[in-house]
Amino acid sequence: MATPAREQYLTLKAQHPDAVLWFRMGDFYELFDDDAELVARELHLTLTSREFGRGERVPMAGVPYHAAESYLARLVRKGYRVAIAEQVSPPGHGLVERVITRVVSAGTAIEPNLLPARANNYLAAVVRGPAGRGGAAPEAYGLAYVDVTTGEFAVTELSGPDAASSLAGELSRLGPAECLVPWDQAGALALPAPTTRYDAWRFEPESARDRLLRQFGVRSLEAFGCERQPLAVGAAGAVLAYLEENNPALLPLLRGLRTYSADAYMVLDAHTRRNLELTRGARGGAPEGSLLAVLDATRTPMGSRLLRRFLGQPLLDLAAIEARQAAVAVFVERRALRADLLGHLNGLGDLERLTSRALQGVASARELLALRALLLAVAPIGDRLADVAPWDAMEGVSSGAAHAPSSALQPGDEGLAAVRAALDPCADVADEIGRAVADGDDGRLIRDGYDAARDELIASIAETRRWLAELESAERARTGIRSLKVGYNQVFGYYLEVTHPHRDRVPADYVRKQTLANAERYITPQLKEAEARILHAEERIGAVERALFAALLGRVGAQAPRLLRTADALAHLDVYLALAEVADHNGYVRPEVHAGDEIVIEGGRHPVVEAALGPEQFVANDCALGGDGPRIALLTGPNMAGKSTYLRQVALIVLLAQIGSFVPARRARLGLVDRIFTRIGAQDDLAAGASTFMVEMIETAAILRHATPRSLVVLDEIGRGTSTEDGLAIARAVVEHLHDRVGARALFATHYHELIALAAALPRLQNLHTAVREEHGEVVFLHRVVPGGADRSYGLHVARLAGLPTEVLARAAVLLAAADNPTPPAPLPVREGGEDTPSPRPSPRGRGGEDRRSQPPAPPFLPREGGPGGLGPPPRANGVVKEPGPAPLEPARLAPVADAAGALPALLPLDGPVGAAAGAAPQPVPADATTAVVQALRALDLCNVTPLQALNLLARLQQQVREPPP
Numbered sequence: 001m002a003t004p005a006r007e008q009y010l011t012l013k014a015q016h017p018d019a020v021l022w023f024r025m026g027d028f029y030e031l032f033d034d035d036a037e038l039v040a041r042e043l044h045l046t047l048t049s050r051e052f053g054r055g056e057r058v059p060m061a062g063v064p065y066h067a068a069e070s071y072l073a074r075l076v077r078k079g080y081r082v083a084i085a086e087q088v089s090p091p092g093h094g095l096v097e098r099v100i101t102r103v104v105s106a107g108t109a110i111e112p113n114l115l116p117a118r119a120n121n122y123l124a125a126v127v128r129g130p131a132g133r134g135g136a137a138p139e140a141y142g143l144a145y146v147d148v149t150t151g152e153f154a155v156t157e158l159s160g161p162d163a164a165s166s167l168a169g170e171l172s173r174l175g176p177a178e179c180l181v182p183w184d185q186a187g188a189l190a191l192p193a194p195t196t197r198y199d200a201w202r203f204e205p206e207s208a209r210d211r212l213l214r215q216f217g218v219r220s221l222e223a224f225g226c227e228r229q230p231l232a233v234g235a236a237g238a239v240l241a242y243l244e245e246n247n248p249a250l251l252p253l254l255r256g257l258r259t260y261s262a263d264a265y266m267v268l269d270a271h272t273r274r275n276l277e278l279t280r281g282a283r284g285g286a287p288e289g290s291l292l293a294v295l296d297a298t299r300t301p302m303g304s305r306l307l308r309r310f311l312g313q314p315l316l317d318l319a320a321i322e323a324r325q326a327a328v329a330v331f332v333e334r335r336a337l338r339a340d341l342l343g344h345l346n347g348l349g350d351l352e353r354l355t356s357r358a359l360q361g362v363a364s365a366r367e368l369l370a371l372r373a374l375l376l377a378v379a380p381i382g383d384r385l386a387d388v389a390p391w392d393a394m395e396g397v398s399s400g401a402a403h404a405p406s407s408a409l410q411p412g413d414e415g416l417a418a419v420r421a422a423l424d425p426c427a428d429v430a431d432e433i434g435r436a437v438a439d440g441d442d443g444r445l446i447r448d449g450y451d452a453a454r455d456e457l458i459a460s461i462a463e464t465r466r467w468l469a470e471l472e473s474a475e476r477a478r479t480g481i482r483s484l485k486v487g488y489n490q491v492f493g494y495y496l497e498v499t500h501p502h503r504d505r506v507p508a509d510y511v512r513k514q515t516l517a518n519a520e521r522y523i524t525p526q527l528k529e530a531e532a533r534i535l536h537a538e539e540r541i542g543a544v545e546r547a548l549f550a551a552l553l554g555r556v557g558a559q560a561p562r563l564l565r566t567a568d569a570l571a572h573l574d575v576y577l578a579l580a581e582v583a584d585h586n587g588y589v590r591p592e593v594h595a596g597d598e599i600v601i602e603g604g605r606h607p608v609v610e611a612a613l614g615p616e617q618f619v620a621n622d623c624a625l626g627g628d629g630p631r632i633a634l635l636t637g638p639n640m641a642g643k644s645t646y647l648r649q650v651a652l653i654v655l656l657a658q659i660g661s662f663v664p665a666r667r668a669r670l671g672l673v674d675r676i677f678t679r680i681g682a683q684d685d686l687a688a689g690a691s692t693f694m695v696e697m698i699e700t701a702a703i704l705r706h707a708t709p710r711s712l713v714v715l716d717e718i719g720r721g722t723s724t725e726d727g728l729a730i731a732r733a734v735v736e737h738l739h740d741r742v743g744a745r746a747l748f749a750t751h752y753h754e755l756i757a758l759a760a761a762l763p764r765l766q767n768l769h770t771a772v773r774e775e776h777g778e779v780v781f782l783h784r785v786v787p788g789g790a791d792r793s794y795g796l797h798v799a800r801l802a803g804l805p806t807e808v809l810a811r812a813a814v815l816l817a818a819a820d821n822p823t824p825p826a827p828l829p830v831r832e833g834g835e836d837t838p839s840p841r842p843s844p845r846g847r848g849g850e851d852r853r854s855q856p857p858a859p860p861f862l863p864r865e866g867g868p869g870g871l872g873p874p875p876r877a878n879g880v881v882k883e884p885g886p887a888p889l890e891p892a893r894l895a896p897v898a899d900a901a902g903a904l905p906a907l908l909p910l911d912g913p914v915g916a917a918a919g920a921a922p923q924p925v926p927a928d929a930t931t932a933v934v935q936a937l938r939a940l941d942l943c944n945v946t947p948l949q950a951l952n953l954l955a956r957l958q959q960q961v962r963e964p965p966p
């Protein structure tokens with residue numbers, strides 16, 4: 001039969017069957033049964049066993065109480081939920097009473113060592129439902145998230161055709177530690193976050209709404225903005241229920257709910273966030289190598305968290321952006337002030353989390369003292385801001401948080417004046433902590449003079465303590481034993497110690513208690529009496545002090561809205577200072593953000609690559625898109641020449657501008673962007689790992705569907721994951737669609753330099769290429785982006801740089817030469833539905849001779865379209881493109897425009913004469929060799945070949961006409 005302790009254990013375990021139960025027994029948390037085996041395995045604890053009653057022996061493992069936090073951290077990080085059963089009745093006779101005080105999971109942890117200091121720790125909830133009113137879309141989602149260590153609680157509903165992708169984008173922004181999903185949707189939702197299945201009925205709008213109303217003590221959710229968003233309400237209600245169930249102590253921190261709309265901010269899908277490496281570098285999840293790592297010069301954890309949130313949600317509102325810019329600008333200009341304030345913020349600590357720990361009643365005396373030290377620093381900071389944010393500038397600034405559903409500053413109201421206004425030194429709180437909390441190491445929690453009753457208790461034993469203090473000298477005098485000592489230990493309490501040589505002189509009233517190697521310990525009736533008096537009083541003092549401290553925590557907690565608002569103001573100040581510091585050190589400028597659609601960047605740099613390369617090493621580049629100029633830039637150039645860097649740099653500059661930061665450029669005029677999309681061709685996307693051509697196409701399709709004329713689309717090597725013909729066709733169709741239908745501003749990098757011919761047909765497309773210089777057959781990457789298309793891809797040069805064997809390079813050169821002139825000149829395929837532009841426009845940014853693309857050389861190989869809107873591969877036979885059917889011809893489009901040097905018959909062997917290379921292997925020759933040769937000659941741009949190249953070319957052309965194919 002099971003013992004009462006075993007019964008108790010089983011009852012508690014049944015309350016949370018899916019959690020690992022920690023069962024407090026004295027100085028240990030004991031684990032039994034499967035839980036014991038689990039922690040033995042996961043935490044390498046020793047597995048033993050214990051007998052409950054007769055014959056029932058169960059596996060057991062123990063976690064020592066004093067080391068519990070680190071074991072808890074390891075278990076929770078592995079994704080387990082831990083139920084903690086504490087002893088709630090004093091040990092003594094019979095069974096100790098135990099209850100589960102809380103269940104800890106990744107999303108509900110409050111232990112400092114379980115939390116990332118500089119990032120939020122979110123618990124999210126997601127529920128899917130039918131689209132709301134009037135929605136033709138098949139589904140919509142409710143998303144709620146909370147950080148139980150800061151009190152941030154927000155909710156949104158995502159609907160419309162791209163609801164699923166918005167959800168993925170939001171989850172990628174938040175990176176929740178734990179995500180609740182209804183049991184019955186767990187399979188279908190497949191979220192990119194650690195999920196916890198939770199009762200479906202908890203997500204039901206009706207009961208969820210009641211729970212929210214109860215929590216906030218309101219009668220309608222109108223003030224929170226989610227009254228009419230049932231899915232959002234459902235998700236928020238589930239979060240609340242989960243906290244209530246697992247740790248009700250967390251609930252007081254949630255004082256309001258912020259309803260937001262994901263499209264009130266710049267939309268960044270999950271892929272784009274990852275691809276732009278906003279908060280994590282390419283290598284793993286750490287910030288190293290990310291934009292955040294470059295920007296994060298913040299001095300406080302709350303500042304660092306806010307900067308992360310800024311990066312996650314770039315603004316769309318001009319005034320709000322300018323308010324942040326203005327704050328940054330003040331500190332860029334006023335260096336001394338900046339240094340002064342940074343000094344004040346340095347090591348300031350985490351006001352947000354200290355407040356929440358006070359509110360949950362778990363803050364220690366040390367933490368309260370830290371809170372006080374922090375508050376004392378606030379007033380001087382406010383004083384220093386007084387002259388940059390004068391009070392008269394604060395008209396219209398909303399002040400108190402009394403009715404605001406959130407204590408955070410809101411976009412549009414985040415300027416320095418608002419920051420200054422929200423900075424509340426909470427002197428009353430600091431003062432009370434200062435008067436109340438003891439900072440000595442005598443084990444007292446409360447200071448003298450704070451509470452009369454407590455002081456009286458201490459006074460009541462003062463006489464006894466004095467007697468004790470004087471006992472030693474008194475007894476020495478009485479006994480004549482000069483080495484006599486008074487001591488104390490846990491087991492025997494107070495004692496008198498006499499070394500063995502003096503044993504004979506011990507008085508009769510001494511009672512021997514303990515014998516040591518060289519001494520005897522004694523007690524006397526008076527000593528025991530004094531001891532009892534002191535212990536009894538100490539017990540009461542302890543209880544009184546704990547009660548006083550708890551009451552103090554309660555009063556500090558009651559000021560949480562003020563404290564949190566101050567924390568938010570400090571966080572903003574910290575972020576502005578950090579952005580100013582980075583801007584000043586790295587030479588960033590304040591961009592002119594405007595409502596138009598022109599993006600003009602002069603001397604732009606990639607913030608992360610620049611930081612990695614070191615100053616002066618990065619080659620700055622310009623960009624001009626939108627306005628009256630081109631809307632699409634087609635960037636060609638060899639591998640490793642800086643194409644991807646350039647694309648991301650433009651996107652990052654736009655994003656930085658819209659979080660209110662300065663940007664790495666000489667000058668920038670940036671029209672607001674509503675969404676940034678980036679896609680990387682399948683083969684290039686190493687980070688995604690599992691990415692395939694299919695995924696690439698799905699994502700490209702999503703861009704084409706969701707981009708607007710205000711969007712910035714960045715496509716890097718799209719179409720690479722398939723055969724050249726398919727890839728080229730797809731890449732071309734995508735560019736045409738973006739140009740004709742979407743009208744977004746776009747940057748398209750490709751190694752298909754054949755695509756540069758598109759500029760002839762697409763008036764808003766501009767060719768750019770990354771300049772390279774050849775020196776003695778070596779390619780030097782200049783990393784300079786210049787107008788015009790690249791002449792070739794230099795793949796072999798790169799291969800050579802990489803150390804491919806000479807024979808392989810030579811053979812490849814030969815094959816390439818042959819493949820370069822395979823088909824007779826074909827007219828440029830006709831597009832449908834384009835604008836009727838009669839002739840190719842010269843590039844608006846072309847600078848005379850530098851744009852070699854203006855000459856009409858031979859047409860490059862371009863497959864024809866597969867049909868209207870055809871993204872699929874064009875029908876082919878024997879590798880030759882066939883016209884799918886009668887297509888309306890537009891003669892104006894047929895003007896042969898291409899790349900002069902592109903027709904330079906490809907690469908020359910890098911080492912040795914052509915003859916040697918040719919001799920190394922028999923080479924295939926195109927069917928109509930003569931035509932190819934004539935074509936090549938016609939296209940030859942004599943100004944752009946070196947004598948050696950010319951000789952090599954001549955040799956090869958000669959070979960082509962001499963050796964027709966078998």
Ligand code: ADP
Pocket residue numbers: 609613617618619620621637638639640641642643644645646783784
């Ligand atoms: P691509 O996409 O053309 O293959 P990347 O953009 O990946 O080339 O750049 C390759 C490398 O060249 C980068 O890792 C970086 O070190 C260097 N690089 C790129 N752009 C620049 C630049 N503007 N200035 C200096 N170095 C650069």
Ligand code: MG
Pocket residue numbers: 640643644645684716
């Ligand atoms: Mg690249």
